[in-house]
Amino acid sequence: MTFNYSKFFKGVDPEPAGESQGYPVPGPQGASADQIAGNAFFASQCDWKSIVNQVYDYIVIGTGPTGVAFIDQIYKENPSAKILVLERGGFWLPVHYQMLPDAFAATTGSPPTTYPWSRTTEMVTTEPEFFQAGYIPVVGGRSTYWSAWSPSPTPDLMRDWPQSMVDTTLEPDFWPRAKEFLHVTSMDKINDGVYANLQTQLDQNIAKNFKEFVPSAENAYPAPIAVDNSEWKTVKFYKYSTVGTLLNIHQRQQQLAKEGKGTELTIVDQCVVQELLHDDKGTVIAINTDRGTLNVSNAQIILAMGAIPPATLLINSFGDQLPNAGQRYTGHFMSHVTARVKRSAYKALSDLEIGAVYLDGKDESGYQYHVQASVFAESNPEQDKVTTARECPDAAAAPTMLQLIGSEDYVVFVCATLGEISEKNSDNWIKLNKGKDPTTNISLQLILGNEEKALWDQLDTATYQTIAALATSDDTTPEIEYWIDTPDGDGYWTTDKPPVDQIRLNIIVHEASQIWAGEDPESSVVGLDYRPHGVNNVYVTGAGIFPTSGSWNPTLTMCGFAQDLAVRLSNKES
Numbered sequence: 001m002t003f004n005y006s007k008f009f010k011g012v013d014p015e016p017a018g019e020s021q022g023y024p025v026p027g028p029q030g031a032s033a034d035q036i037a038g039n040a041f042f043a044s045q046c047d048w049k050s051i052v053n054q055v056y057d058y059i060v061i062g063t064g065p066t067g068v069a070f071i072d073q074i075y076k077e078n079p080s081a082k083i084l085v086l087e088r089g090g091f092w093l094p095v096h097y098q099m100l101p102d103a104f105a106a107t108t109g110s111p112p113t114t115y116p117w118s119r120t121t122e123m124v125t126t127e128p129e130f131f132q133a134g135y136i137p138v139v140g141g142r143s144t145y146w147s148a149w150s151p152s153p154t155p156d157l158m159r160d161w162p163q164s165m166v167d168t169t170l171e172p173d174f175w176p177r178a179k180e181f182l183h184v185t186s187m188d189k190i191n192d193g194v195y196a197n198l199q200t201q202l203d204q205n206i207a208k209n210f211k212e213f214v215p216s217a218e219n220a221y222p223a224p225i226a227v228d229n230s231e232w233k234t235v236k237f238y239k240y241s242t243v244g245t246l247l248n249i250h251q252r253q254q255q256l257a258k259e260g261k262g263t264e265l266t267i268v269d270q271c272v273v274q275e276l277l278h279d280d281k282g283t284v285i286a287i288n289t290d291r292g293t294l295n296v297s298n299a300q301i302i303l304a305m306g307a308i309p310p311a312t313l314l315i316n317s318f319g320d321q322l323p324n325a326g327q328r329y330t331g332h333f334m335s336h337v338t339a340r341v342k343r344s345a346y347k348a349l350s351d352l353e354i355g356a357v358y359l360d361g362k363d364e365s366g367y368q369y370h371v372q373a374s375v376f377a378e379s380n381p382e383q384d385k386v387t388t389a390r391e392c393p394d395a396a397a398a399p400t401m402l403q404l405i406g407s408e409d410y411v412v413f414v415c416a417t418l419g420e421i422s423e424k425n426s427d428n429w430i431k432l433n434k435g436k437d438p439t440t441n442i443s444l445q446l447i448l449g450n451e452e453k454a455l456w457d458q459l460d461t462a463t464y465q466t467i468a469a470l471a472t473s474d475d476t477t478p479e480i481e482y483w484i485d486t487p488d489g490d491g492y493w494t495t496d497k498p499p500v501d502q503i504r505l506n507i508i509v510h511e512a513s514q515i516w517a518g519e520d521p522e523s524s525v526v527g528l529d530y531r532p533h534g535v536n537n538v539y540v541t542g543a544g545i546f547p548t549s550g551s552w553n554p555t556l557t558m559c560g561f562a563q564d565l566a567v568r569l570s571n572k573e574s
Helices: 018-022 033-041 045-051 067-075 102-109 119-127 161-168 174-182 198-212 242-260 308-321 383-391 450-471 554-574
Strands: 058-061 083-086 184-186 217-222 224-226 266-268 273-278 284-289 292-295 301-305 328-340 353-364 367-379 411-421 429-432 442-445 481-483 492-495 507-512 538-540
Touching: 033 367, 058 067, 067 174, 067 242, 067 301, 067 353, 067 554, 083 353, 102 383, 119 442, 161 367, 161 554, 174 184, 174 554, 198 217, 198 367, 198 450, 217 450, 266 308, 273 308, 301 308, 308 429, 308 442, 328 450, 353 383, 353 450, 367 450, 411 450
Parallel strands: 058 083, 058 301, 083 266, 301 538
Antiparallel strands: 184 224, 217 353, 273 284, 284 292, 328 411, 328 481, 328 507, 353 367, 367 411, 429 442, 481 492
């Protein structure tokens, strides 16, 4: 008897070959995640041989937020655009790691991180001994592990930015378009039973108190976080990663190509870009990669690789043509404070509730800080640990089980507070060294100046003031206890504030400004059209083009400018 099994695979493209379904000999007995994802989404080594000589409209380097934001917007403008994507890493996670099964998330909570630079001796030997947060070389980049806080800075916070860039952010569709791409949702709009009464009371307290309690503060509001997943109507909290968006775009374009309404998206993973080869007029004609040399033809090249990697690539490729590249190096330093107050400070809380609030401010010199307050009320911490892990506002700033057990009758605050590094600090830079690998042959140096040290003091003060403001209702401030770490790995609660060296972290995050934008080539690296000065067919996205970093989380702004670049290039070609 012959059976029709083909309908079992209906809709699956391509249908499994099956090697004759095991007759007369067995078929292949193994498959890896790379093979499965590769067959479905990524170009093979054989495909590369045809790719190198094809003509593309855009060659996008990187699959993090700005790369995918650019690709998504280009296709909205022109579904027939021919795009090639080069990603240095392979397929790792299909979603943000907070959305993974608990056991898997626990084992992958420390991301696969690389550090493609050398720190100077002075950076390593100067207190605090800073290190720069590394890069995550996988499809989706840092979006697979990011905190997802996504504020939109006001013009006042874009200190010393070119007016045209500020004006771009004031266009009616700039912020809505970027928020839609990242699925940004204010935490008071989640209302999923976990973000509920506690969130409401925190919002009320901070709105009423922050001006009085935090004199240096300027704004306070429910945290805007990239969590909403509009496709899953019953799921209100889902941390966003670009991986799903990129693969969905790939699938959609594949279908449009079949219908004659668009072109396929070509993604090459495991491909490290090493150098941009150009003529004497500043036009890139080829790209050196570890897979071989790629012909550029008429393509526009989009650098969406973070902040330091594109600076490294431009310095290695153009040298003295971009003399200012690397002369600025900004970012954010940070403090973490954990505190608690009696649950009775709030009314009618359920067994598990979480809230998240954002506050920003400035010190007397005008330098910026902001507080990311994540707040937890857990009557059964061990029972609810999976839910907490899923819906934690910031997994890098979350209470430990040691802190939660014994705090069943308390509300626990974990505050991550970030301050900006001044672009005027001449001790901070990136430079070429004598390394032979063009992807890592730079040294970086970041040392705090007096401005940053003064801001850090203000930042810490504001953190304690913010906790008091969030805990105070009806003009009554409850007793606040703080967590103190001990050398044995344990800790305890006390009304005494923790020592400074315990709350201040020695990591730099949200690095920026290495190839900052400006109108004048004498005082900037990238022009206001996103092109490095004197370069014809290369465009830059990401925080590397920010003239100053501010303190605000940069991803939403980065994506907004990547989308703006896509619109401009589409209009230019139409």
